Each structure stands twice: as C-alpha cells, then as structure tokens.
Amino acid sequence: MDNCAVAQKMSPKDYKSDVKPIWCAGCGDFSVLSAITKALAALSLPPEQVAVVSGIGCSSRIPAYTSVYGFHGVHGRALPIATGLKIARPDLTVLVTGGDGDGFSIGGNHFLHACRRNVDMTYVVMDNQVYGMTKGQASPTTAPDWEGSKLTPEGAGINPFHPLVVALAAGANFIARCSSSDPNNVAQIIAEGIRHPGFSLIQVLSPCVTFRPEQKDWKRMVRTAVVDATDDPARAARRLMTDDGFNVGKVLYKGSREPFRPGAEACFQVDDLEAGFAVGQ
Amino acid sequence: MAGQTVSLVIAGSGGAGVVTAGSLLLEAAARAGWHAYMTRSSGPQIRGGEAAAMIRLGVEPVASHDDTYHVLAAIDWENIDRFAAEIPLGPDSVILGDPEAGATPARIAAKGAREAAIPLQALAKEIPAGRPNMVALGAIAAMIGLPEACMAQVLREQLKRKGEEAIEASLAAFRIGMQAADGLPPVPRLEPREVPLRERWSITGNEAAGMGALRGGVRFVAAYPITPATEVLEWLAPMLPKVGGVLVQAEDELASINQIIGASYGGIPSLTATSGPGLALMTESIGLAVAAEVPIVIVNVMRGGPSTGIPTKSEQADLNIAIYGLHGDAPHLVLAPTSVEDCLFTTQWAVYLAETLQTAAIVLSDQAMGQARAVIQRSAAISFIGQRERPVSLEAGQQYQRYAITASGVSPMAVPGMAGYAYTADGLTHAESGMPSSQAAHHAEQLDKRLRKLTGFDYGEHWAEISGDADADTAIVTWGSCSGPVREALRRWQDAGGKARTVAMRLLSPVQPEQLARALAGVRRVLIVEQTHSGQFHRYLRAQYDLPGEVRALHHPGPLPVRPGEVFEQLANWS
Structure with missing residues (x-):
C-alpha cells in the first residue's frame, strides 16, 4: 500500500480555475481543456510543478482556465517561452497550447526549431483550420478553396501545410492526432506525450462551430487510426503523407531521440572567472 | 583621463x-x-x-x-x-x-x-x-x-x-x-x-558586459548572433556552465527574447544581447515583459543604422527605438555604459534593477565600446545582486494577487514550484489577480503601478557620471562612448584655464529631472554631444528636461567617432 500515492490522488477539477472560458458554445476547445485537466490528474502532477504556456488565439486562452502556473504571451511565441522555461527549470512539466495560426503561421519558425531542439515538453495544437479570434480568416491548414473569409473571398488559393509531416521531418520525438470529440482519448494521448521524453506534438481536431460550422461533421468523419506504434521515421512519413487527416486517436510516431537538456552543475564562483582578464594569464 | x-x-x-x-x-x-x-x-x-x-x-x-x-x-x-x-x-x-x-x-x-x-x-x-x-x-x-x-x-x-x-x-x-x-x-x-600584473585587465566592452551579467546573477542567456554583439554571447557561452547557468542558441531574435522571458518567469535571471536589427525584432516581446512584469535584460550593442547599416562600425542611433520603440505605454529601463570598463558595471546594475523592479532593461552599448579592447585597472567586485520580491504568506482563503497594487508598484512575484501561488502571467491587460480584463480602472491602475515602480525608485548616484568644476557656467551633457572624448575635452579645457562640468548619463530612462537640474545648477550654457545624424539625444533631452540657458548640440553620425578636439573647439568658439 503506497500511502503517498493515495495522498496525492488528484482529480481533474484540481487543475481547473474558476475563470469562465470566452469560447463559443460547442467549441472543441472545451473538450481539450477538460482532457488536459484529466491528463494532469491521471499523472497526479502537483499543480505548482506544471506550467501551461500559450500565445494568442482562442485556444491560447487555456492557461488562465487551469489552476497551474500559466503564461499567456504574444502571438506565435509560446514555444520559445516554453523552451526558456523548461531549460531553466527542468523540474517543471511544461505544456504548450495553441491553435494552427499561432503555431504554424506566425510561430512557424519556432515550430520547426522546437521539433529540432527536442526539449522535453508537450505541444497541444487545437487545429480548426481558421483564425477564430479575428473572426474567420484562412490559416496554414485551411483548404485553398475555402471561401468563407472576407480577407480571401475567392479562397486562400494556396495549399495547406501538413503539420505532422513537417514535425516528423524537423525531428519531433512524438507525433499524435486526436479529435476533441473523444476527450478521454485526448487525455490519454496528452498523458502519454507528457511521459514521453522530448518534444511531443499532439494535433487535436477541434471544430470552430462559429466560423467553420461544417466542422460539426468532423465527429462523424474521424476514425480511429489502424496503425501500430512505430519508431521508424520512414514508415511514419508514409503513414502521415498518405492519410486524409481524419485518422485519429493514436500515436503516429514515437522516437527515442535524447531530449535537449543543456546545463551543468556550478564548479566555479563568478569571481574565479576574473582571472581570464588579468594581463599575462 | x-x-x-x-x-x-x-x-x-x-x-x-x-x-x-x-x-x-x-x-x-x-x-x-x-x-x-x-x-x-x-x-x-x-x-x-x-x-x-x-x-x-x-x-x-x-x-x-x-x-x-x-x-x-x-x-x-x-x-x-x-x-x-x-x-x-x-x-x-x-x-x-x-x-x-x-x-x-x-x-x-x-x-x-x-x-x-x-x-x-x-x-x-x-x-x-x-x-x-x-x-x-x-x-x-x-x-x-x-x-x-x-x-x-x-x-x-x-x-x-x-x-x-x-x-x-x-x-x-x-x-x-x-x-x-x-x-x-x-x-x-x-x-x-x-x-602588479594582476591589477591590470585586458578586456573588451562585450566581455565586460558578459562579466557584469554574471556578477548580476544572470544564469540563462538566449543567443542569436549579430555583429557587433556576438562576442557578449560567445564569451558567456563557456562561462555560464561553469557557474551553473546555460546559454541556448535560438532560431531568431523573436525566440531569444521570448526564451529569456520564459526562463525569467521560471525564476532565473536572464539576458540576451543583440544589435539594432535584432532589437527591432524584439520590441513586441519587450512590451510583453513590461506588461507581464517579467525581469529581463537586453544588451544592445549599437552599430550604424537603419536597416543593415554598417554592421562593423559604431553609432548611437538606437536611442530612439530603445526609449520609444515599444507600443503602448510601456515604461522600462534604458541604461548606457560610459566606457569599455563601465560595460561591466552598467550591465550588472541593469540586472539588479530589472530584477528588483520586475521589468525590462535595455543596455545601450555600442561597437566602439563593445569591440574595443582596453587595458584597464582591474574592476573591483561590486556586490549588488538583484532580489525579486517573493510572496511570503497567504491568509486562509485568500487568493494570490500577482499584480497586487502596492505603494512602490512592485508586487511580490511567485515562481513555479511555489504551491498555492499559481497564476497566469499575461500580456493582456489584467486585474491584480492576473485575470484578463478590459476595464478602464484595471488598465489605469496597472499602467500606474508599472510607471510608479520605476519613477519612485531611488537610483542613487549611478544615474550619471559627473565631473568637472562645481562653479562652472558651462556643462557638456553626453552619453555612451562619447563620454570618453567629452571628459578629455573637459580636461583640455581646464588645462587651458577654462571651467566646465560634464554629465555622462548612464540612466536614460526613466528620466531623472531633479538629478539633472541639480547637476546643471548655475549653468547657463549646455553643450549636448552625441554620435547620431539627427540629434536623437539632443531632442530627447529637449523633450524631457528643462535645460538652463543657451543649448547647443554637437552631433554627427557614425562611423567616425566624436573626437575630443571637436568638443574642445565647440567650447573655445562659444562666445
């Protein structure tokens, strides 16, 4: 009987704040918020040892809706904030939340380098193929012929970006796709991503019922991916390149690359370094 | 001298x-x-x-x-x-x-x-x-x-x-x-x-800035290379691990500024170094550090601008962007070393101030100091290490107020790991708890406190280096790497029987009107010296300070340095 484990048993509500989300009724992000709190509870993480970092956008509002430490920064820069935090404070569990615009457009360069750098953190991207907070513009994952935006009334006209393939090519260590229609599965995958060392990317199809009402059908379109876990990037690449984006519920790639953990124990006093300036040294 | x-x-x-x-x-x-x-x-x-x-x-x-x-x-x-x-x-x-x-x-x-x-x-x-x-x-x-x-x-x-x-x-x-x-x-x-050899240091301004950072307690640095600031980062790279710190090469300046904000939010004093183009990229996030009250230091080693300008040569023309470049009302610290040697002190002081006041500090060094090597008297260790005020206790049922309105404007800052104090740092206007708000009262009280903590702080004597004659009727006001030639011109002026006073301003923002008024007491002629094309420092002083008597400005762009003789001539020809 492990008394400590019993004493630390946590419930999802221990990770929820009492702030009411700004989201529209029916938004997929409610499920993802709930999945995050479930995952943290399942791992029994002390709330003060967890930080949720975000940029700007609907889904980037999540930190304030949790009871853990949070950082709601500027548009597109959640990953660098989280990178600095995790490297400076490796004892913390760091989650990053955001949307497809924040992560893949304005934050695209950081996305590439976060995959490459492989710092031990978990990035949950709520992908709804639209900019919701600015009232409905095409994002990097929007189909080229989507005519729902006043900004690009004839469609964006450019091909969507495939975040999971890019992540694989850039070196992400854990790649999964889920659907907000199955929050328990999302919770399970997030918990797995947190446990897996290195940079974990979890794309969650999370409908925008206001600007992309047709996405309400996603819950009927998604299917559980019929795939085995693989640590072979070539196999994962084929898998990701050939699917239609609706294979969900599974980890699509899980690598074993060592996370980036710079840092060392102090072995000098600062004043010892002065000797290097002395003439003749 | x-x-x-x-x-x-x-x-x-x-x-x-x-x-x-x-x-x-x-x-x-x-x-x-x-x-x-x-x-x-x-x-x-x-x-x-x-x-x-x-x-x-x-x-x-x-x-x-x-x-x-x-x-x-x-x-x-x-x-x-x-x-x-x-x-x-x-x-x-x-x-x-x-x-x-x-x-x-x-x-x-x-x-x-x-x-x-x-x-x-x-x-x-x-x-x-x-x-x-x-x-x-x-x-x-x-x-x-x-x-x-x-x-x-x-x-x-x-x-x-x-x-x-x-x-x-x-x-x-x-x-x-x-x-x-x-x-x-x-x-x-x-x-x-x-x-004695150990009393002499051979040091560049960029190395000195790095040493000042370490003495100030910096243990996290994010780096994106840029001339002429790279040596600050390259000096720190092998030194930080020796004292338990870490340097990360970032993918761009947007990443480096945000990495240091993240690390500092985690409780670790953090710094980056850059030059004009990098500073321009960083400005949005410097505003985030101001709004979210996260201490950070940016050492900006100026070069000729705008745009790519003259990367390898000096100019002082980033003054405007350093002081005015942030959107919104975003009070922050701008400091400038006055010599190669002073890069150490000023950077250390910047870390101390940023940590104490929970804000962003920009250190405006320049190529003529940063990449210059000087043989100097060994710099005595000055002990001030910034202390962030931490919350110490909460009454039962009370919620931690990260952005509490206090008399000083400084609110006790929790760091992750402290149970019961979790909060969300936010660039959105927020209430005392950190909760986003668009209410006028919250906006006003938070803007007030961020300003109050800077204007109410006692910066002591470090705000400027003042030398010369107490009874002089002429003063030269300058900053940065112009301070050396100005002090030398003063000495020549004194050797020629003249009297003058020099004020080399180390603290450029927030403004110190009372201090400068005291420094210029009895003066009826003020010469302003700087290395810019447009006279940025002159305009800044005119806008922010009451300058006594007749004011003249000596300014020209880089890369040619301001030389002592030019300054001396201004005094000699001023009748």
Missing part, C-alpha cells in the same frame, strides 16, 4: 598580421604598466582582407581615441582608402611606409604628415621566418619607449606552443625593427611603470 598618451595605427592587407601586431602591442603595453584602448577597422571580407588596428596608449586610463594619430605604420597600402577617413593625421604625425610597397597613396599623403621609409619586407627577410609586422612593431616600440623586455615576455607566452624557434624569429624581427627606428622623427614617448 588621458594624461600623456601616444596614438598609433597599424594597417595592411589580409595576412599582413595587423590585428596580431595590435594585440601584441596592447599586451606588451600592459606589461609596461600602461593603459590602452584599441579598436579595429576592417574591410567587408568575411575572413582576412585589409585591416587597421587603431591604438592609444597612456600612463593614465585611456577611454577613447585622440584627434590624430602620431604614427601610421603601413605594412602595405592595400585598400587603405577604405580607412583613410578614420585615420586623421597632422603635421606632427609620422607615416611609416615600406618603399617596397610603393608610394604613399594620395589620400594619405594629402594629410600632411611627415613620411619616413622603413624597409619592412627587406628587413624581415634577413631573419628566417621573420615577418614585416614584427619589424614594424619593433620600430613603433623604439619610437614610443616600449621596453624590449615587455614584448619579449608577451611573445614567450603567446608563442609558447609554436616553439622556441618561432619566438626567436619574432623577437629577432622585432629587434631589427627597433634598430631601424634610429633617426625616425620623434613622437611622444611614455615612461614604463611598475604595476
């Missing part, structure tokens, strides 16, 4: 060993007990290419270049026109040229200096593996009174790994140069002094 000094330029093509010669001369001068200041100028080539080492040596501290150089030693004349404007010579100057390298180019000859031939190549060939740059060094040493023993000691140390033969070849070439100097026109000679 400069006292007796001698100024030298060594110039030549890539591979001529100009920079090596300059560095050796600096080291040897340090062993002669002298102070030194050296800058380098080079062509646009990534590696090699023509270069000039500009050096000033003195028995007292040397903070800047003189009006003219006493000696221009040209190993050869390749592309010398590129530097011609940066090498002022006068009738008292001596041009040392090798006849084998051809005639002195017209632009140099036109300066009216005395010319002296010395066959550097031919003399070097007399020594197996002898090099012309060592011959030139020997001639310079003989002219200025640098003892052979000082150079011998430096060569033995620096060439140890190359073996005895290399040391002897260099020394022999040096000696031949010394002998060849017989009969050359005289230039000022300095007296060697006995100074």
Whole structure:
C-alpha cells in the first residue's frame, strides 16, 4: 500500500480555475481543456510543478482556465517561452497550447526549431483550420478553396501545410492526432506525450462551430487510426503523407531521440572567472 | 583621463598580421604598466582582407581615441582608402611606409604628415621566418619607449606552443625593427611603470558586459548572433556552465527574447544581447515583459543604422527605438555604459534593477565600446545582486494577487514550484489577480503601478557620471562612448584655464529631472554631444528636461567617432 500515492490522488477539477472560458458554445476547445485537466490528474502532477504556456488565439486562452502556473504571451511565441522555461527549470512539466495560426503561421519558425531542439515538453495544437479570434480568416491548414473569409473571398488559393509531416521531418520525438470529440482519448494521448521524453506534438481536431460550422461533421468523419506504434521515421512519413487527416486517436510516431537538456552543475564562483582578464594569464 | 598618451595605427592587407601586431602591442603595453584602448577597422571580407588596428596608449586610463594619430605604420597600402577617413593625421604625425610597397597613396599623403621609409619586407627577410609586422612593431616600440623586455615576455607566452624557434624569429624581427627606428622623427614617448600584473585587465566592452551579467546573477542567456554583439554571447557561452547557468542558441531574435522571458518567469535571471536589427525584432516581446512584469535584460550593442547599416562600425542611433520603440505605454529601463570598463558595471546594475523592479532593461552599448579592447585597472567586485520580491504568506482563503497594487508598484512575484501561488502571467491587460480584463480602472491602475515602480525608485548616484568644476557656467551633457572624448575635452579645457562640468548619463530612462537640474545648477550654457545624424539625444533631452540657458548640440553620425578636439573647439568658439 503506497500511502503517498493515495495522498496525492488528484482529480481533474484540481487543475481547473474558476475563470469562465470566452469560447463559443460547442467549441472543441472545451473538450481539450477538460482532457488536459484529466491528463494532469491521471499523472497526479502537483499543480505548482506544471506550467501551461500559450500565445494568442482562442485556444491560447487555456492557461488562465487551469489552476497551474500559466503564461499567456504574444502571438506565435509560446514555444520559445516554453523552451526558456523548461531549460531553466527542468523540474517543471511544461505544456504548450495553441491553435494552427499561432503555431504554424506566425510561430512557424519556432515550430520547426522546437521539433529540432527536442526539449522535453508537450505541444497541444487545437487545429480548426481558421483564425477564430479575428473572426474567420484562412490559416496554414485551411483548404485553398475555402471561401468563407472576407480577407480571401475567392479562397486562400494556396495549399495547406501538413503539420505532422513537417514535425516528423524537423525531428519531433512524438507525433499524435486526436479529435476533441473523444476527450478521454485526448487525455490519454496528452498523458502519454507528457511521459514521453522530448518534444511531443499532439494535433487535436477541434471544430470552430462559429466560423467553420461544417466542422460539426468532423465527429462523424474521424476514425480511429489502424496503425501500430512505430519508431521508424520512414514508415511514419508514409503513414502521415498518405492519410486524409481524419485518422485519429493514436500515436503516429514515437522516437527515442535524447531530449535537449543543456546545463551543468556550478564548479566555479563568478569571481574565479576574473582571472581570464588579468594581463599575462 | 588621458594624461600623456601616444596614438598609433597599424594597417595592411589580409595576412599582413595587423590585428596580431595590435594585440601584441596592447599586451606588451600592459606589461609596461600602461593603459590602452584599441579598436579595429576592417574591410567587408568575411575572413582576412585589409585591416587597421587603431591604438592609444597612456600612463593614465585611456577611454577613447585622440584627434590624430602620431604614427601610421603601413605594412602595405592595400585598400587603405577604405580607412583613410578614420585615420586623421597632422603635421606632427609620422607615416611609416615600406618603399617596397610603393608610394604613399594620395589620400594619405594629402594629410600632411611627415613620411619616413622603413624597409619592412627587406628587413624581415634577413631573419628566417621573420615577418614585416614584427619589424614594424619593433620600430613603433623604439619610437614610443616600449621596453624590449615587455614584448619579449608577451611573445614567450603567446608563442609558447609554436616553439622556441618561432619566438626567436619574432623577437629577432622585432629587434631589427627597433634598430631601424634610429633617426625616425620623434613622437611622444611614455615612461614604463611598475604595476602588479594582476591589477591590470585586458578586456573588451562585450566581455565586460558578459562579466557584469554574471556578477548580476544572470544564469540563462538566449543567443542569436549579430555583429557587433556576438562576442557578449560567445564569451558567456563557456562561462555560464561553469557557474551553473546555460546559454541556448535560438532560431531568431523573436525566440531569444521570448526564451529569456520564459526562463525569467521560471525564476532565473536572464539576458540576451543583440544589435539594432535584432532589437527591432524584439520590441513586441519587450512590451510583453513590461506588461507581464517579467525581469529581463537586453544588451544592445549599437552599430550604424537603419536597416543593415554598417554592421562593423559604431553609432548611437538606437536611442530612439530603445526609449520609444515599444507600443503602448510601456515604461522600462534604458541604461548606457560610459566606457569599455563601465560595460561591466552598467550591465550588472541593469540586472539588479530589472530584477528588483520586475521589468525590462535595455543596455545601450555600442561597437566602439563593445569591440574595443582596453587595458584597464582591474574592476573591483561590486556586490549588488538583484532580489525579486517573493510572496511570503497567504491568509486562509485568500487568493494570490500577482499584480497586487502596492505603494512602490512592485508586487511580490511567485515562481513555479511555489504551491498555492499559481497564476497566469499575461500580456493582456489584467486585474491584480492576473485575470484578463478590459476595464478602464484595471488598465489605469496597472499602467500606474508599472510607471510608479520605476519613477519612485531611488537610483542613487549611478544615474550619471559627473565631473568637472562645481562653479562652472558651462556643462557638456553626453552619453555612451562619447563620454570618453567629452571628459578629455573637459580636461583640455581646464588645462587651458577654462571651467566646465560634464554629465555622462548612464540612466536614460526613466528620466531623472531633479538629478539633472541639480547637476546643471548655475549653468547657463549646455553643450549636448552625441554620435547620431539627427540629434536623437539632443531632442530627447529637449523633450524631457528643462535645460538652463543657451543649448547647443554637437552631433554627427557614425562611423567616425566624436573626437575630443571637436568638443574642445565647440567650447573655445562659444562666445
């Protein structure tokens, strides 16, 4: 009987704040918020040892809706904030939340380098193929012929970006796709991503019922991916390149690359370094 | 103060060993007990290419270049026109040229200096593996009174790994140069002094800034390379792990500024270094640090701008962006070191202030300090390490208010790991709890507190360096690397029987109106000196301060430094 484990048993509500989300009724992000709190509870993480970092956008509002430490920064820069935090404070569990615009457009360069750098953190991207907070513009994952935006009334006209393939090519260590229609599965995958060392990317199809009402059908379109876990990037690449984006519920790639953990124990006093300036040294 | 000094330029093509010669001369001068200041100028080539080492040596501290150089030693004349404007010579100057390298180019000859031939190549060939740059060094040493023993000691140390033969070849070439100097026109000679070596540091402004960061407690640095700031980061890279810190190379400046915000949010004092283009990219996130009240320090080593400008040469034109570049009302700290040596103190002070006041501090260094190497008196360890105020206790049922309204404006800051104090740091306008808010009252009270914590703080005497005569009716107000030439002009003015006062401002923002009013008490003439095209500092002072009496401005853009003589002339011609 492990008394400590019993004493630390946590419930999802221990990770929820009492702030009411700004989201529209029916938004997929409610499920993802709930999945995050479930995952943290399942791992029994002390709330003060967890930080949720975000940029700007609907889904980037999540930190304030949790009871853990949070950082709601500027548009597109959640990953660098989280990178600095995790490297400076490796004892913390760091989650990053955001949307497809924040992560893949304005934050695209950081996305590439976060995959490459492989710092031990978990990035949950709520992908709804639209900019919701600015009232409905095409994002990097929007189909080229989507005519729902006043900004690009004839469609964006450019091909969507495939975040999971890019992540694989850039070196992400854990790649999964889920659907907000199955929050328990999302919770399970997030918990797995947190446990897996290195940079974990979890794309969650999370409908925008206001600007992309047709996405309400996603819950009927998604299917559980019929795939085995693989640590072979070539196999994962084929898998990701050939699917239609609706294979969900599974980890699509899980690598074993060592996370980036710079840092060392102090072995000098600062004043010892002065000797290097002395003439003749 | 400069006292007796001698100024030298060594110039030549890539591979001529100009920079090596300059560095050796600096080291040897340090062993002669002298102070030194050296800058380098080079062509646009990534590696090699023509270069000039500009050096000033003195028995007292040397903070800047003189009006003219006493000696221009040209190993050869390749592309010398590129530097011609940066090498002022006068009738008292001596041009040392090798006849084998051809005639002195017209632009140099036109300066009216005395010319002296010395066959550097031919003399070097007399020594197996002898090099012309060592011959030139020997001639310079003989002219200025640098003892052979000082150079011998430096060569033995620096060439140890190359073996005895290399040391002897260099020394022999040096000696031949010394002998060849017989009969050359005289230039000022300095007296060697006995100074314990450990009391002398050879340091660049960028290294000094790095050391100041470590002394201030910085243990996380994010880095994106940019000229002329890269050496701050490269010096810190191997040093940080020794003291338990870490440096991360970021993918761009947007990442580096946000990484340090993240690390600092985690409780670790954090810094980055950049130059104008990088600072421009960072400004949005500096505003985030201001709004979310996360302490950070940005060392901005200025270069010629705008856009890519002149990356390798100095200018002070990032003043406006540093002070006014953030969107919204975003009070923050802007500080400027006043010399190579002061890069250490000012950076350390910036870390202290940022940590204490939970805000962003921009340190405006510049290329003329950052990449200059100086031999200075060892910098005494000053102990102030910033202390963030932490929350200590909460009453039962009370929620932690991260952005609590306090008298000082500083709110106790929790860091992750503290149970019961979790909060969300936010760039959105927020209430005291950190909860986003768009209410007018919350906006006003948070803007007030962020300003109050800066304006209400006692910065003590460090806000400026003030020297000169208490009863003077003339004052010179300046900042950054112009401080050296201004202080030197003051000394010349005093030597000529005049009286003046100089104010070199170290704290540029927030403004210190009472302090400056006190510093300018009794003054009826104010000269403002800076290295910008548009007079940014002049306009800033005019906008923010009441300046007494008649105000004049001396300003010109980089890369030419403001020289002491220009400042002196302004005083002399002010009737």
